[in-house]
Amino acid sequence: MTDDQQPAADALVGRLELSAPATPEIMDLVHGMIEHLWTTHPDIGERDRARFEMSVIEILGNIVEHAYAAEETHPSTRRFQIALAATEDRLVARLADNGLPVGLDLSGAVMPDELAESGRGLALATAALDDLGYHRVGDRNLWDLLCLRGSSA
């Protein structure tokens, strides 16, 4: 984990922020946001694009699938926020949701058995990112994703 006191994604110039219902259907719109980021930053390399997009979608997919499962809230009140930004040396995303606190040890995210059909999301995001941070702040979960551009992660 690096923690270098850089501003979070939701404080960066040029950031894109979306707030929307936490539903599977929203995925395509978030892919569209990421595509917009590539349009406005044509110099970002293909590997950085691939690992950033995949990690964002994994973390969002987990929110949609797991953050509300045991809760008794009405689906219409389940919302998430996402902020995305690119700077000269990094790609950052912050995802926030109003779901249950997550009792996970991220450092323990390991790839499951080769023939497992699920359970790879967090391990994949951890392997692809330079840093994945999780914090519970108030009644919200915050996920901070960092790709250092051109790093070997």
Added chain:
Amino acid sequence: MTDDQQPAADALVGRLELSAPATPEIMDLVHGMIEHLWTTHPDIGERDRARFEMSVIEILGNIVEHAYAAEETHPSTRRFQIALAATEDRLVARLADNGLPVGLDLSGAVMPDELAESGRGLALATAALDDLGYHRVGDRNLWDLLCLRGSSA
């Protein structure tokens, strides 16, 4: 103008909200948000879709083109917010920007000469919507767009 004390777009359940730089390139992402609204509300009629999407894009286009023209802010600090929502009887949008106050009389928005190449945006949005409201609140412009579903506007 109707003013029926319904909640604004940014207070409705299921709303989509985006905050982003006010640039021409952002248009496609807003089209994508509107498309997402149609995906999640397949029962909205074609004419309502057409007049709502066109009006949102006109008002956003004006923000991008006119709200900052005379100002000395750096382009990177020019941001807008958009909230979109559909209910059983209406489509609503609220756009907000940090540009200059607009000195416009919306009721005076009339179609220009047939062969004019510009100047139709506000008249078109006014004709297509059931209500278009403008307010200056603090240092922001707020535009409230209303389509009553199935109305003859």
Added chain:
Amino acid sequence: MIEFAVETRDDGIGVVTPQGRLNMVSARRLKEILSELVAGGTHRIVVDLGETTFLDSSGLGALIGGLKSARQSGGDLRIARVSPAVMTVFELTNLDRVLRARDSVDSAFDD
């Protein structure tokens, strides 16, 4: 996202097909394409709107600009295959009379 297919037919008529959304960004490109056609001697132009999924006032402006320069050169600009959604925009601006929608590209210059 938009693409423009541009073709000059044997009878000298230019056919421009905007594929996607005609908004503020893409209207600029349509305006350039129409100017270049007219400047290059193609004075009769059909804009095939059959693959245009969205049109706003800047798209209308580009069409009117093309219409004027085509007419100034003794030609004309016609539109064809307009979808109901796009037709709404012509009707709301009363431009359905200035730019009458034709059913097909082939018949657009029949009258």
Added chain:
Amino acid sequence: MIEFAVETRDDGIGVVTPQGRLNMVSARRLKEILSELVAGGTHRIVVDLGETTFLDSSGLGALIGGLKSARQSGGDLRIARVSPAVMTVFELTNLDRVLRARDSVDSAFDD
């Protein structure tokens, strides 16, 4: 947005081509398509990833699910035409060994 092209060739091999993004939503449909193919007697399947612009862990899960049921029926599932972006996901999960990428659909069952 995604489309799936599904085809059973003369030699009995099923070819599934996901066109677009394989994420949480579309992976469910891929899983169903693969199950139906195997249930219908097609035990050798090539998934042509040449038009797949995105893949995540749920897409991987659907492929592994298809691989297992194909093998249980005495067949196999192979992947072909993997782009560099999608290859990254196989490498990060070490699944590039379980699902070795083939250069073409036609040669996917040559060995």
